[in-house]
Amino acid sequence: MSLKPLALFVKHDGMSSRASITCQYKCGNACAHDVPNDSPGEYFGDIVRGAVTRRGVLRGGAAAVLAVGAGSVLAACSDGTATAAPGSLDTGSLGSGSASGSAAAGTNFTPVAPNKVDALTVPTGYEQSVVIRWGDPLFADAPAFDFDNQTAASAEKQFGFNNDFAGLLPIEGRPHAYLLVVNHEYSTEPFMFRGYDKENPTAEQVRIGWANHGLSVVEVQGEAGSGRLTPKFGSYNRRITALTEFTVTGPAAGSALLKTSADPTGTLVKGTLNNCSGGLTPWGTVLSGEENFNQYFAGAARVTDPTAAAHLKRYGVEGDASERKWERVDPRFDVVAEPNEVHRFGWVVEVNPWDASSTPVKHTALGRFKHEAATIHVTSDGTVVAYSGDDERFDYMYKFVSSRKMQPGNSQAAMRHNMTLLDAGTLYVAKLTGDAPDAIDGSGALPPSGVFAGKGEWIPLLRTGDDGRGESLVAGMSADEVAVFTRLAGDKVGATKMDRPEDFEPNPKTGKVYVALTNNTKRGEEGKAPADTANPRNNNKNGQVLEIDDQHAGTSFTWNLLLVCGDPATADTYFGGFDKSQVSPISCPDNLAFDPHGNLWISTDGNALKSNDGLFSVVLEGERRGETKQFLTVPIGAETCGPIVDEKRVVVCVQHPGETDGASIESPSSHWPDGGAAQPRPSVVAVWKSGGGRIGL
């Protein structure tokens, strides 16, 4: 069976399908601004020429397709005024059947076809229900959600806006009961407040925005025979917002760079912002990445000190007023009034969800950048390795290796110890070299070996001792400077500029580590870094997925590209060597998760192939390696987030449904999940197999 090429109606601006209102409120229009990394980088040449793996060398007839060259994608991108009407996408035979023969364990379902429908679409034989929506009460005394009568006091007791990461932690001794921990990345005021005046938001609207950021912890109850989850007013329930007090740990704690008029100690921060993805730790806590924090800060245009201005620029803090004008209600959001407040965001935060009164922590030993997330691998001797990507075009990949060992068990003493694991150890940044750099021409054409592959090294930046004191490993920077201005440290050591490193996740079955590189349409532009082996396409609209075989506690690794995403019918895509006529199209990989069988699951953000975003399974090992199948699609305007793939349940966060250009509260483009004339509401959804069987079997 051959696939009919999916029509590529890619926008003229060369961006993903993300709506401009989402760009504005989610990441402060990062794509419209200049790339913050204008460091020269470095060319390291070909150190391992000819070292190839044979894996994926063109099984199943992919060779003929790949030999076509990159012309078809470029041609497709140069037209494109048409837009598919909702539900009318011509998907040809895409997704209409699974690969011939049996499926790998955990991926035996009929793929969902690409579509533009305003629904969460799951495979035949699967069911779904909304777990919790924006505004749903978390406490018995919380008011019911009332779209037209929101208050900050209500919002502080309700589920926040724009859910991203989700984690489920089983509650011991209570069958089918879990803590559901969810990030609330950002607020989209024009879709939250009728008549919103972006030039003059009210103080109450600002405070409602603060309350809708942060995290929620909520007890949920499952049931035998289905994957349904029902929220409870449990004693663990908690809201963390832009006002919750955090403690700072690690080498920047108490640094002059973190001191403000409200906190002369430099150790206590009010709130967390733009919590995108995250990870569960093996010791039972939750890590959450503070991502596009830059957009909340005003006044950069009025900063006259050249060093401070350069620091702000490298982190994308620009302009005078901020989008949401929070600085008018609290001057800490103005970098002239309070120059160090901005340094108190951009960290990995850790929350102990088992104690609703605990003070969450910002771990400065992991560095400050636009952390997509942080995820943990534990080595056989208990050393903890935390991986984290900096989600910005041409920014870097990092890992932190602890010097302390994890203590097993869930005693309070073990928890206290384990919550210090991320405060002592070494922070590294990644440098990659390709096996055959001369063969990379920016088209996405595979090198002669048939695989994009190479080696890498972890360059140490910052060592933090048991006493919490940092030691800079970067010439010309102090330890607290490396912690606070980590991007500059990466610049100085010639780290590899990547195509927006998003989720970065170790496979619990194999230990291999995977990184979603979402896209980078600036790759190869004049004055910007050209394509390289790990980022092999210029004007990269569809992204790729990197597979790393890491010496977890060591400093070297090998890598290859598992997927070069896009329309499988085009020559510039690669699916682990699997037959490209038998896979689902995938674009803009963002969040990663593993199922109990060791398959990778990928959620997408900004599908540049003009279908709604979705969740995909990818087989990693064996003959079916690279087989990619779409498990679900999310409603119009939404991004798929938070994925959890358990034995009998899949959970996704549907973020920003209805955020499409031209939509408004008066004229919504989505009514999901409530239907009828309802406003769209970001929500968490559980999916399960009818009858309660195992997912994908």
Ligand code: FEO
């Ligand atoms: Fe919030 Fe990196 O996406």
Ligand code: CA
């Ligand atoms: Ca993300």
Ligand code: CA
């Ligand atoms: Ca993203």
Ligand code: CA
């Ligand atoms: Ca993940």
